[in-house]
Amino acid sequence: MDKHGLEEFEYERDGLRIRLKKASAHSQGAVRVFPAPEIVVPGASPASHASASAHAPSAAREASSDPGRSEDLHVVKSPIVGTYYASATPGGEPFVAVGAHVESGQVLCIIEAMKLMNEIEADVAGEVVRIFVENGQPVEYGEPLFGIHPHRKK
Amino acid sequence: MFRKILIANRGEIALRILTACKELGIRTVAVYSEADRNALHVRFADEAICIGPPRSSESYLNIPQVISAAEIANVDAIHPGYGFLSENANFAEVCEASHITFIGPSPESIRLMGEKDKARVEMAAAGVPIIPGSPGVVPDEDAAKKIAEEIGYPLIIKAAEGGGGRGMRVVREKGELIPAFQTARNEAEQAFGSANVYIEKLIERPRHIEFQVLGDKHGSVIHLGERECSIQRRHQKVLEESPSPVLDARTRKRVGDQVVKALAKIGYSSAGTVEFLREESGKLYFIEMNARIQVEHPVTEMVTGVDLVKSQIRVAAGEMLADVVGSVEFRGHAIECRINAEDPETFTPSAGRITAFRVPGGPGIRVDTAAYSDAVIPPYYDSLIAKIIAHGHDRAEAIARMQGALGGFVVEGVKTTIPLHKRILADPDFIAGNFDTHFLDRSPALAAK
Numbered sequence: 060m061d062k063h064g065l066e067e068f069e070y071e072r073d074g075l076r077i078r079l080k081k082a083s084a085h086s087q088g089a090v091r092v093f094p095a096p097e098i099v100v101p102g103a104s105p106a107s108h109a110s111a112s113a114h115a116p117s118a119a120r121e122a123s124s125d126p127g128r129s130e131d132l133h134v135v136k137s138p139i140v141g142t143y144y145a146s147a148t149p150g151g152e153p154f155v156a157v158g159a160h161v162e163s164g165q166v167l168c169i170i171e172a173m174k175l176m177n178e179i180e181a182d183v184a185g186e187v188v189r190i191f192v193e194n195g196q197p198v199e200y201g202e203p204l205f206g207i208h209p210h211r212k213k
Numbered sequence: 214m215f216r217k218i219l220i221a222n223r224g225e226i227a228l229r230i231l232t233a234c235k236e237l238g239i240r241t242v243a244v245y246s247e248a249d250r251n252a253l254h255v256r257f258a259d260e261a262i263c264i265g266p267p268r269s270s271e272s273y274l275n276i277p278q279v280i281s282a283a284e285i286a287n288v289d290a291i292h293p294g295y296g297f298l299s300e301n302a303n304f305a306e307v308c309e310a311s312h313i314t315f316i317g318p319s320p321e322s323i324r325l326m327g328e329k330d331k332a333r334v335e336m337a338a339a340g341v342p343i344i345p346g347s348p349g350v351v352p353d354e355d356a357a358k359k360i361a362e363e364i365g366y367p368l369i370i371k372a373a374e375g376g377g378g379r380g381m382r383v384v385r386e387k388g389e390l391i392p393a394f395q396t397a398r399n400e401a402e403q404a405f406g407s408a409n410v411y412i413e414k415l416i417e418r419p420r421h422i423e424f425q426v427l428g429d430k431h432g433s434v435i436h437l438g439e440r441e442c443s444i445q446r447r448h449q450k451v452l453e454e455s456p457s458p459v460l461d462a463r464t465r466k467r468v469g470d471q472v473v474k475a476l477a478k479i480g481y482s483s484a485g486t487v488e489f490l491r492e493e494s495g496k497l498y499f500i501e502m503n504a505r506i507q508v509e510h511p512v513t514e515m516v517t518g519v520d521l522v523k524s525q526i527r528v529a530a531g532e533m534l535a536d537v538v539g540s541v542e543f544r545g546h547a548i549e550c551r552i553n554a555e556d557p558e559t560f561t562p563s564a565g566r567i568t569a570f571r572v573p574g575g576p577g578i579r580v581d582t583a584a585y586s587d588a589v590i591p592p593y594y595d596s597l598i599a600k601i602i603a604h605g606h607d608r609a610e611a612i613a614r615m616q617g618a619l620g621g622f623v624v625e626g627v628k629t630t631i632p633l634h635k636r637i638l639a640d641p642d643f644i645a646g647n648f649d650t651h652f653l654d655r656s657p658a659l660a661a662k
Contacts, residue, residue, distance in 0.1 A: 140264050140281040172281040173311075197285035199263040200278065201247060 133183050135205040137198045141172035145194040153194075155205070159187045167205055170198065185209040214530050215239050215289040215314070220254065221279050222294030225583045225600060226506070227254035230292045233522040242286040244279060246272035248591040253583045260286055267593045273297045276304050283313050290314035290529060292522075296595065299505040300327060316529040318428075318483045318504045325479065326502040330373045330411050336487075336499045339475030341468075344490065344498040346413025357394045357412060361387070364414045370394055372401035373409035380404055383415055418649040419490040421445065422457050422497060424472050425513045427524055428482040429534040436469040437517050438543055440486075440509055444637060446560065446653045451630070452637060453509035454548040455516050458608060458646030459491070468497050484510070484525045508551065508597070511581060515547035515604040546611040547604045550619065550634040552582075553596040557633040564592035568626035573618040577604040577611070580618075590627055598629065608646070612638060633659075 137143070145153040145168055154166050161167065161181045170177045189206030192198060217240040220230045227243065231254060234241045243258035248267035255261040262282040265272030272278065274297055283291055291313055293299040299317065302324040308315040317323070326332050330349045337343045347360045350373055361368060361384070370393055372380025380401035382393040394410070402408040420443045428434040441457035442450045456465070472487045484506045489497040510521045519538055527537045554563045570586040582599035584590070590598060601618050605611035616638050619631055636659050637643050642652070653659060 140262060140278050140285065142285060173277050173284070199282070200265045200272075201263055 131209065132188065133185065133207045133209050134203045135167060135179065135181060135207060137170055137179070137200060137202045137204055139170055139172050139177060140200050141170040141177070141198060143192045143194065143196050143198050143204065144169040144171060144176075145190075155187050155190075157187055157190060160210075161185065161187060161207065179204065181205075181207060183207055183209045215526065217242060217259075217286065217288045217290075218316070218526070219244065219279070219283045219286060219288040219291045219313075220258070220294065221273065221291050221298055222296070223249055223252060223254060223273060223583075223594065224597065225581045226294040226508075227252075228257065228583050229581055230294060230522055231257055233520065233526060234292075236520075237523060237526060239526070242282070242288055244273070244282050246593070248593055251588070253585065253588075262286060267591060269297065269593060273594075276301075276307055279304075280307055280311055280313075283308075284311065288313060290316055290526075292316040292526065293505070295505050295508055300503070302327065314529055316483065316525055318481055318485060322479060322481050323504045326485075326504045328373070329371075329501050330409070332502055333411075333499065335479060336475050336502075339471070339478050341471045341475050341487075341499045342497065344413040344416065344500070347411045349411065350409040351394075351412050354391055354394060357390060360412050361390050364412070367415040367417070368412055369415045370397040370410050370412050372397065372405055372407075373411055374405040374407050375401060380410065416490045416492045416498065418493050418651070419443075420457070420459065420649050421450075421488065422460060422491050423486045423488040424469060425507075425510070425521070426472060426476055426481070426485050426487060427519075427521070427528070427534065427538065428476055428480075428485070429528040429537070430482045430531055431533055432477060432480065433534040434473045434477045434481060435534060435538065435541065436473050437513050437519060437521075437541060438469070439465060440512055442509060443648055443650045444643070444652055445650050450509065450551065451653065452548065452550050452634065453512050454546065454608070454611070455512040456543065456546065459495075464495070464497065482528060484521050508600070509549050511579060511600060511602045512547040512549045515579065515602055516543050516545060517541050518544065545604055545606045546608040547602055548608075548611045548615050549600055549602045550615060550638075551597055551630070552599040552601065552622070552624070552634070553630045554590045554598045554627045555596050555630050556628045557630050562592065562596045563628040564590045564596075565627045566590075567598075567624060569623055570625075571621070571623035572599070573601065573621035575614070575617065575621075577614045578602070578618045579604070580622075584624075598624070598627075612644060 154168055155161055163181055163184045165181045166178045167181050168179050170179055185207040187205055188208045191203045218234050219242040220227050231241050241258040243254045243261040244264045245252060245255045246265055246267050264278040264282050265275055291308055298304040300323055302320040305315040305320040305323055333343050345364045351357050367385045370382040380397050382397040384390050384393045397410050398408040401410055422439050422441055424439050425437040426434060438455060439457050439460055440453050440455045442453045444452040486503040486507050488500045490500055491497050514521055524537050556563055567584055567586060567588050570584055572580045579602040580599055584598045603611045603615035603618055605614050619635050622631055642648055
């Protein structure tokens with residue numbers, strides 16, 4: 060799974076369904092929506108899945124205050140809830156990498172919401188110095204995506 | 214049974230649904246706006262997802278955001294609570310299309326009950342008495358004159374898509390009819406985007422009595438008795454109780470049976486409330502149905518022992534009503550006081566930080582709240598901060614317990630309607646059960662001392 064960067068594995072036979080899901084482990088401590096790995100067997104007691112999950116709101120707060128430490132870092136936040144994709148096609152070249160110079164209006168990533176691919180654009184020109192999320196990770200509203208060091212105005 | 218449920222609401226009802234899910238062993242996902250980052254429903258849910266800025270149109274009412282959250286959290290079902298998306302047929306359809314169970318009635322039932330004139334026709338066809346009036350929308354002035362002659366005066370003109378008193382006109386004599394008809398149409402057009410109005414007999418000194426119903430997905434429907442909600446201020450319920458002080462057992466059974474028959478006919482599932490106006494003669498007339506769990510559901514829970522929210526979840530998962538509820542017995546009397554963060558004199562909302570919060574307890578007292586000391590009441594949502602429910606073996610005991618609870622409820626930092634409730638509970642007419650829906654509006658001394 061890891062090798063192939065898979066997020067989900069689903070197997071179904073004779074009414075038995077097994078689903079594996081890789082946690083989007085995230086060093087910045089942003090929302091971890093899924094406890095992982097998780098095996099879903101229909102008919103099993105729901106209580107058996109009651110594993111603890113990261114506590115989202117406080118984690119999200121830390122994440123949003125973290126980029127603020129760097130003085131003139133411009134943070135691009137997710138305008139919608141959805142799934143973050145770094146590239147236009149699975150396994151394709153990422154839109155941007157750390158160190159890339161971007162122009163205002165340039166596409167930085169895609170957030171998939173309700174089967175729709177929404178392109179997220181840079182709202183400043185500058186150098187991408189941080190990427191806070193990983194490909195395939197679920198993101199909430201307002202979650203920091205990119206840290207951009209803006210170009211100085213001439 | 215569901216594995217994981219997303220709760221598309223906030224405040225006390227989100228906590229109420231959380232509690233029900235925990236009892237059933239179901240994992241919970243809270244959604245929240247940026248204004249609710251520190252809210253208790255966020256803290257107590259297994260997972261929480263921020264879905265937008267404070268304004269509810271961009272968060273709690275934002276269907277794509279809620280559905281996206283449900284998809285990334287991989288839930289089986291969504292409980293909409295009350296308000297927000299709870300009676301949005303389109304939302305229920307989007308849930309269906311996304312293979313997520315909407316915990317509530319079918320989109321068709323929601324749509325039917327949302328169009329009040331159609332709902333009336335449907336209920337009348339099933340034998341539920343409706344207020345004498347036009348069979349549907351009154352298209353023009355000639356039709357209005359004809360209907361007025363049939364039902365007599367006084368009468369009332371109402372917006373078909375309306376609510377909250379807008380697009381409403383009372384007509385006491387023939388000469389007022391046509392100007393009032395025109396004004397009501399104009400108001401309806403402006404407020405609701407549709408000039409459709411209907412006409413009905415005006416019920417003077419009405420009491421608001423509603424029946425709690427519950428249906429499953431297998432065609433069974435039951436009722437859980439009535440609630441009296443006549444203590445209102447500008448069409449907003451203030452205090453509710455069950456049973457009604459004026460409804461006798463025979464009427465309860467007759468109207469209850471009619472309601473059950475009508476809803477079984479349309480295949481209604483989940484919780485719902487069928488609202489009636491009672492005229493002084495004692496006759497009940499259907500006015501509308503709310504296709505959701507209601508704010509005042511706890512009074513029914515206290516007198517029946519039926520957990521309505523858990524029942525909603527279980528029937529949504531396909532369980533049979535007979536297994537979920539069984540036989541229902543009515544025990545004692547329950548009263549609910551809605552405590553709003555409002556100035557009790559002027560009723561202007563009082564948002565801000567709660568500096569002290571002490572909840573009453575004792576025999577027969579239940580408090581549903583999401584407030585706490587140091588919580589901030591945001592200005593973006595409704596002002597309900599707590600519901601106190603008092604249960605006693607009869608109405609007098611319930612009143613005494615409520616008086617005690619109101620006295621022991623301490624809220625500092627924001628203004629609340631606690632003093633208003635204290636005055637209502639001490640009013641001789643209220644204690645005697647002698648009131649109608651104009652009780653508060655008629656007693657300015659009571660409503661704003």
